[in-house]
Amino acid sequence: MKYYIIAGEPSGDLHASNLMKQLKVEDPDYEFRFWGGDLMEEVGGHLVRHYSHTAFMGLKAVLLNLGKIKANFKLCKSDLLYYKPDVLILVDYPGFNLRMAQFAKKKGIKVFYYISPKIWAWNTGRVKKIKAYVDKMFTILPFETKFYEQYGIPVDYVGNPVLDAIADRNNKNKDVNTFKAENGLDTRPIVALLAGSRRQELNYVLPDMLKMTDQFPAFQFVLAGAPSFTPADYAPFVQGKDVKVVFKHTYALLEHAQGALVTSGTATLEAALLDCPQIVCYKMGGGKYFYKIIKKFVLKVEHISLVNLILNKAGVKELIQDEFNFTNLKLELNKLLKNQDYRINVFNNYNKLHKIMGQPGTSSRAAKLMVKALTNPRH
Numbered sequence: 001m002k003y004y005i006i007a008g009e010p011s012g013d014l015h016a017s018n019l020m021k022q023l024k025v026e027d028p029d030y031e032f033r034f035w036g037g038d039l040m041e042e043v044g045g046h047l048v049r050h051y052s053h054t055a056f057m058g059l060k061a062v063l064l065n066l067g068k069i070k071a072n073f074k075l076c077k078s079d080l081l082y083y084k085p086d087v088l089i090l091v092d093y094p095g096f097n098l099r100m101a102q103f104a105k106k107k108g109i110k111v112f113y114y115i116s117p118k119i120w121a122w123n124t125g126r127v128k129k130i131k132a133y134v135d136k137m138f139t140i141l142p143f144e145t146k147f148y149e150q151y152g153i154p155v156d157y158v159g160n161p162v163l164d165a166i167a168d169r170n171n172k173n174k175d176v177n178t179f180k181a182e183n184g185l186d187t188r189p190i191v192a193l194l195a196g197s198r199r200q201e202l203n204y205v206l207p208d209m210l211k212m213t214d215q216f217p218a219f220q221f222v223l224a225g226a227p228s229f230t231p232a233d234y235a236p237f238v239q240g241k242d243v244k245v246v247f248k249h250t251y252a253l254l255e256h257a258q259g260a261l262v263t264s265g266t267a268t269l270e271a272a273l274l275d276c277p278q279i280v281c282y283k284m285g286g287g288k289y290f291y292k293i294i295k296k297f298v299l300k301v302e303h304i305s306l307v308n309l310i311l312n313k314a315g316v317k318e319l320i321q322d323e324f325n326f327t328n329l330k331l332e333l334n335k336l337l338k339n340q341d342y343r344i345n346v347f348n349n350y351n352k353l354h355k356i357m358g359q360p361g362t363s364s365r366a367a368k369l370m371v372k373a374l375t376n377p378r379h
Contacts, residue, residue, distance in 0.1 A: 001027055003376055004085035004109075005102060006076070008051050008093035013037030015115055015161050015363075016091045020045070022367035033083050035076065036091075048079055063266050072096070077103050084109075086119050087374055090134075091115050100127065101133040113368055114138045116148075127151050136373055142356055143309055147151065156369050159362035166273055169251045169358040176256040183246050188220040189258040191337070192276065193243070194250070196263035197226040204283040208329060209261045213242045215330050219258065219337065224250040259336045261329070264318070269306040272316070272353050277346045279332050280305040280318045307349075310356055315349035352363040 003023060007016040017039035024030050024043070032045025036106075041047045049072065073096075080088065080103070087110045090097040094117030101111045113134045118124040130137065130153060137155040139145045148155040180187065195206040206223075213221045223234065225247035234245050246253060252266075254260060254276040262268050264282040269277045282304060303309050307316050317332050336344045 001029060001086040001371075002031045002033070002083065003087060003089060004080060004083055005032065005036065005040070005089045005091065006093065006097055007034070007036040007040065007091040008036065008096055010051070011048060012091040012115070013051060014095055015038045016040050016089075017043050018161065018164070018363040019091075019114060019366055020087070022363045023370065025364075026367045026371040033079075033085065049075065072194070073099065073276065076100055080104060080109065081107065086110065087112055087370070088113055089370070092117060094119070094126065098129050098133070102129065102141070105133040110135050110374070112136050112138065112271065114366060114372075115140055116144050127153070138369065141306065142311070156366075157341075157358075158366040158369065159358050159360065160269070161362050162269055162273060163357060163360040163364050166251060166270070171252060172255070174252065178247070179256050181253050183249065185244060186220055188218060190253070190256055190262035191216065191219045191221045191333070192253045192257035192262075192271075193221055193223040194254075194260060194262045194267045195223065195226075195267060196267075197228045200284070201263050202229075202233070202237065205263050205281055205324070208283075208324060208326065209281065210237060210241050210243060211326055212261070212329060212333055216333065216337065217242075220244070222246055222253055222257070224253050259333065261333070264304050264320075266306065268316070269310075272307045272350050273357070275347065275350055277336050277343055278307075278316055279325050279329070279336060280307070280316055280320075281329070282318075282320050283324050284321065307353060311349060311353060313349075315353065316346060 005016050005020070007013050013036045016034070016036055020032055020043040022041060030316055032043070034045060034047060035049045035051070036047065037051045088100065088104045089112045092115045104111050111134050113130065116137060116139050117126065131151055135154065137148050137153055139148065139155055139157050140160045142157055145155050145157040193209050195202055195209060195231060221243045223238065223243055223245045225231070225234065225245050231245060238245060251270070251274060254271050254274040257276050260271050260276050260278040261281055262271050262278045264280050268278065268280050303314065303318060304320060305318055308314055308318065309378060319328055319332065
């Protein structure tokens with residue numbers, strides 16, 4: 001079968017490449033044509049446009065590149081008609097992909113969506129477009145499945161790629177003393193800091209995280225370096241602080257840490273699945289009143305961390321906007337590190353999360369279901 005796949009950013013490139021590897025296993029007659037990145041190109045097929053030419057983040061970048069964005073839509077539409085695929089597989093990236101779903105559906109091309117856009121949190125109105133233009137959703141979060149089912153949209157939960165990444169991680173049997181020695185750490189227990197991968201997250205979240213280093217001298221604080229940054233990016237923040245920056249070992253860091261301060265995002269789920277007690281932190285510009293407006297009129301969910309959304313309760317502490325301050329952070333971190341009953345409760349919630357999330361094998365399950373749906377349309 002002929003697969004046309006659109007991924008518009010690095011994470012999409014990763015997940016799409018893993019899906020392609022499994023589609024090759026399930027369908028020996030595969031052909032791939034795609035928008036994506038280097039990882040997808042390594043799997044094989046024809047790369048039409050690299051995501052470095054399609055990923056425009058933020059309103060200013062979009063406005064400055066309107067001509068390129070229009071040209072990308074035009075190219076994608078004409079290329080889709082030229083290729084005549086058996087299916088168009090969309091990977092997240094909703095601003096572009098939902099428009100392509102509409103075009104493909106009108107042209108009689110079957111549309112699958114792998115890794116849902118976060119419409120359940122910010123823009124539930126988009127569910128109407130998905131119902132109209134997407135033949136089947138393949139979700140990676142359990143609550144997304146329930147969300148789409150209530151709208152009568154065909155959906156399968158296939159597990160989460162984080163499960164696969166954790167199961168396949170390097171050096172997962174390395175002991176804590178070896179980890180400390182290899183990364184120049186001392187013998188104190190570790191507190192991990194995961195400050196996010198975006199510049200604004202560093203500016204708004206990291207300074208308050210780093211204030212904790214002076215308050216807990218019995219612990220060593222280790223900052224997980226994000227792939228999007230270099231040591232120079234962290235240097236102004238960590239100068240004069242008792243903190244180490246470690247790159248490319250985030251999973252090992254979480255595995256061996258006594259606790260973690262984690263910026264809301266996928267990292268909260270990674271910390272939970274690695275059984276690292278955590279406090280979820282987040283702050284944006286605009287102050288507390290701006291966030292209150294967002295929460296009242298825009299945000300459609302009760303919790304912001306993936307852990308709590310999946311558990312459907314406050315399984316880990318969230319400190320958001322004006323609640324994310326020195327006093328609250330010190331109080332919660334003290335409980336997280338030193339209160340045994342508090343820690344046991346976190347681990348009990350993590351056990352429930354493990355059961356809900358299921359087992360690794362996300363890409364394989366997704367590929368099997370996709371090929372089955374294509375060869376037997378009744379499923």
